[in-house]
Amino acid sequence: MAVIFPSRRVRKTPFTPGVEAAGVGGYTVYNHMLLPTFFEGVAADAAHLKQHVQIWDVACERQVQIKGPDALRLMKLLSPRDMDRMEPDQCYYVPTVDHQGGMLNDPVAVKLADDHYWLSVADGDLWQFALGLAIGRSLDVEIDEPDVSPLAVQGPKADDLMARVFGDVVRDIRFFRYKRLPFEGREFVVARSGWSKQGGFEIYVEGSEYGMPLWDALFAAGQDLNVRAGCPNNIERIESGLLSFGNDMGRENTPYECGLGRFCNSPEDFIGKAALADQAKNGPPRQIRPLVIEGEIGMCAGSWPLLADGRQVGQVGSAIHSPEFGVNVAIGMVDRSHWAPGTRIEIETEQGMRWAVVQERFWR
Amino acid sequence: MAVIFPSRRVRKTPFTPGVEAAGVGGYTVYNHMLLPTFFEGVAADAAHLKQHVQIWDVACERQVQIKGPDALRLMKLLSPRDMDRMEPDQCYYVPTVDHQGGMLNDPVAVKLADDHYWLSVADGDLWQFALGLAIGRSLDVEIDEPDVSPLAVQGPKADDLMARVFGDVVRDIRFFRYKRLPFEGREFVVARSGWSKQGGFEIYVEGSEYGMPLWDALFAAGQDLNVRAGCPNNIERIESGLLSFGNDMGRENTPYECGLGRFCNSPEDFIGKAALADQAKNGPPRQIRPLVIEGEIGMCAGSWPLLADGRQVGQVGSAIHSPEFGVNVAIGMVDRSHWAPGTRIEIETEQGMRWAVVQERFWR
Numbered sequence: 001m002a003v004i005f006p007s008r009r010v011r012k013t014p015f016t017p018g019v020e021a022a023g024v025g026g027y028t029v030y031n032h033m034l035l036p037t038f039f040e041g042v043a044a045d046a047a048h049l050k051q052h053v054q055i056w057d058v059a060c061e062r063q064v065q066i067k068g069p070d071a072l073r074l075m076k077l078l079s080p081r082d083m084d085r086m087e088p089d090q091c092y093y094v095p096t097v098d099h100q101g102g103m104l105n106d107p108v109a110v111k112l113a114d115d116h117y118w119l120s121v122a123d124g125d126l127w128q129f130a131l132g133l134a135i136g137r138s139l140d141v142e143i144d145e146p147d148v149s150p151l152a153v154q155g156p157k158a159d160d161l162m163a164r165v166f167g168d169v170v171r172d173i174r175f176f177r178y179k180r181l182p183f184e185g186r187e188f189v190v191a192r193s194g195w196s197k198q199g200g201f202e203i204y205v206e207g208s209e210y211g212m213p214l215w216d217a218l219f220a221a222g223q224d225l226n227v228r229a230g231c232p233n234n235i236e237r238i239e240s241g242l243l244s245f246g247n248d249m250g251r252e253n254t255p256y257e258c259g260l261g262r263f264c265n266s267p268e269d270f271i272g273k274a275a276l277a278d279q280a281k282n283g284p285p286r287q288i289r290p291l292v293i294e295g296e297i298g299m300c301a302g303s304w305p306l307l308a309d310g311r312q313v314g315q316v317g318s319a320i321h322s323p324e325f326g327v328n329v330a331i332g333m334v335d336r337s338h339w340a341p342g343t344r345i346e347i348e349t350e351q352g353m354r355w356a357v358v359q360e361r362f363w364r
Numbered sequence: 365m366a367v368i369f370p371s372r373r374v375r376k377t378p379f380t381p382g383v384e385a386a387g388v389g390g391y392t393v394y395n396h397m398l399l400p401t402f403f404e405g406v407a408a409d410a411a412h413l414k415q416h417v418q419i420w421d422v423a424c425e426r427q428v429q430i431k432g433p434d435a436l437r438l439m440k441l442l443s444p445r446d447m448d449r450m451e452p453d454q455c456y457y458v459p460t461v462d463h464q465g466g467m468l469n470d471p472v473a474v475k476l477a478d479d480h481y482w483l484s485v486a487d488g489d490l491w492q493f494a495l496g497l498a499i500g501r502s503l504d505v506e507i508d509e510p511d512v513s514p515l516a517v518q519g520p521k522a523d524d525l526m527a528r529v530f531g532d533v534v535r536d537i538r539f540f541r542y543k544r545l546p547f548e549g550r551e552f553v554v555a556r557s558g559w560s561k562q563g564g565f566e567i568y569v570e571g572s573e574y575g576m577p578l579w580d581a582l583f584a585a586g587q588d589l590n591v592r593a594g595c596p597n598n599i600e601r602i603e604s605g606l607l608s609f610g611n612d613m614g615r616e617n618t619p620y621e622c623g624l625g626r627f628c629n630s631p632e633d634f635i636g637k638a639a640l641a642d643q644a645k646n647g648p649p650r651q652i653r654p655l656v657i658e659g660e661i662g663m664c665a666g667s668w669p670l671l672a673d674g675r676q677v678g679q680v681g682s683a684i685h686s687p688e689f690g691v692n693v694a695i696g697m698v699d700r701s702h703w704a705p706g707t708r709i710e711i712e713t714e715q716g717m718r719w720a721v722v723q724e725r726f727w728r
Binding site: 004005006007008009010011012026027028029032037098099104123124125126128129130131132133134135136137244245246247271299300301302303317318 | 497666
């Protein structure tokens with residue numbers, strides 16, 4: 001744990017004044033921007049999230065804007081998913097890979113028009129890959145980062161709160177679909193999505209100057225709903241099996257290893273397709289698994305090796321105690337030889353050796 | 365200011381145990397890695413750096429490794445500098461640009477062999493641009509991030525300290541040249557370079573397991589030289605006019621605007637060459653300038669607009685009080701209309717309006 005200074009390079013967000021006023025307890029840096037990590041505490045935040053409604057500053061989910069006559073052509077190169085099936089109000093989870101099938105990012109694609117897409121990216125400058133590829137292939141497309149800052153509204157009371165600010169029409173938005181809804185004379189993309197399984201929305205706030213007015217409007221409307229500032233919660237998201245790019249997987253992994261094979265259905269010749277053919281047919285040699293770690297554990301500040309007979313059979317990149325389930329929940333990348341539910345594997349944590357047990361499924 | 369947690373995604377470095385033991389006061393995140401920002405204090409650290417010798421954990425200067433038959437071809441696309449003039453023991457400062465001439469990064473290229481280069485990058489995933497371009501052009505080249513972590517030895521006593529660990533041969537290394545020198549049975553690239561103007565070296569430590577042994581060896585050898593842990597120092601580097609990518613310039617700027625036109629001498633058709641032709645001939649419409657800011661200033665945690673008659677004529681991305689020169693030193697991007705030395709411009713800091721005065725030259 002150490003202090004961090006914001007700078008122009010490590011940017012504040014349009015919502016930072018609200019986050020600071022709400023008493024943020026810690027930050028991480030994500031896409032060159034501040035991302036809160038807790039407010040009251042990770043466990044207290046999780047308990048509140050599961051009962052009420054929270055406003056999350058996820059401006060760090062920056063948008064890679066792809067616009068122009070060749071936008072769809074570039075999307076088809078970048079996306080293992082069949083882009084022709086994507087409807088004009090849809091969001092697609094798109095595990096993007098390199099020529100060897102290694103994960104580059106796992107953005108959510110938002111289709112704004114046939115020649116206009118956003119990729120709402122995990123941590124990493126995916127725009128640089130898209131730009132290099134577009135230049136290399138001489139595609140007629142513009143790639144930049146627009147002034148769009150997502151704000152998430154998450155929790156079981158999210159529909160009620162959002163309806164008060166955007167109208168009852170929000171209740172009709174289906175999962176991973178969006179509507180364009182007005183706020184103070186501007187229209188925002190409002191999607192039913194977000195990095196929790198408590199339900200909720202992501203508002204793509206276009207224009208930094210609308211950030212705090214929207215933040216304030218949501219808080220003013222939600223006082224009796226016990227609305228609070230929150231952030232992606234490391235307990236809730238591990239219980240829910242939501243993967244964190246860079247923690248749970250990276251370029252060394254394929255989408256099949258990440259359990260994302262169902263998103264690789266494109267008939268097009270996307271980058272990495274040939275390299276993925278074998279795993280598409282025969283399955284991957286290792287894969288993401290939920291694990292319980294026995295005993296007491298500390299903070300997972302790196303990668304914890306999974307060991308069997310002194311040989312490494314995987315690693316864990318995320319682990320934390322779950323008060324709700326009364327166990328230490330973890331996400332690991334586990335070799336095929338040891339991935340069957342019930343398998344007990346030794347794990348080397350920073351506080352010593354523990355036992356990890358492969359689970360049948362995530363907790364939610 | 366807020367607390368930051370390391371995670372697998374925000375990595376510790378091979379030198380983190382040494383940095384922590386030395387009492388690091390703050391971190392920033394740079395290339396998904398922890399970078400110390402001060403130890404005793406930024407001003408005390410600067411004073412020590414100018415008198416003695418410091419060891420800096422700059423592992424976050426990650427290497428983009430470009431290797432293979434088409435390595436030089438890719439370098440010629442990426443580099444505005446004439447790569448054919450580069451000698452086999454040389455380091456090149458290479459302002460890398462996109463197709464519109466906008467800065468993508470300002471790495472130091474290290475030539476290891478005709479088919480093998482490292483780009484020691486500033487904050488940003490330049491490997492993604494290089495990879496996208498290589499795939500787009502079907503180049504036969506591998507691009508990855510090797511296990512190489514630079515450690516800098518900076519300050520007027522750097523030669524003496526380095527000679528004790530690597531031998532007197534280090535004294536013969538010329539500026540931006542390197543030698544391969546042995547340490548505990550391994551050979552490291554040791555270059556005369558670093559992000560200060562106090563003199564010194566950067567050791568490209570290949571193999572994380574050699575990190576702490578080398579750190580410890582340097583400290584053991586330098587007790588009587590008053591060696592201390594340090595880090596890139598925001599006072600010294602602004603006084604010296606060393607630019608920080610993301611703070612002082614970004615994709616919205618060309619190399620000419622950054623005062624780096626002299627590095628754009630490639631006869632090849634590098635990416636962005638055509639877009640830069642006009643500025644190569646007529647000069648840029650704005651350019652980096654040293655500035656003094658009058659009065660008291662706070663921490664520059666964003667971008668401070670420069671204003672003339674209510675119109676923006678530039679901005680400052682770095683500013684801090686210099687005890688040595690007794691003024692607030694700053695780096696700005698200033699419009700041609702206001703860049704002449706002596707020009708007084710209003711500046712909007714987070715603490716209120718101040719006056720900034722354009723300087724003839726940096727302080728060192």
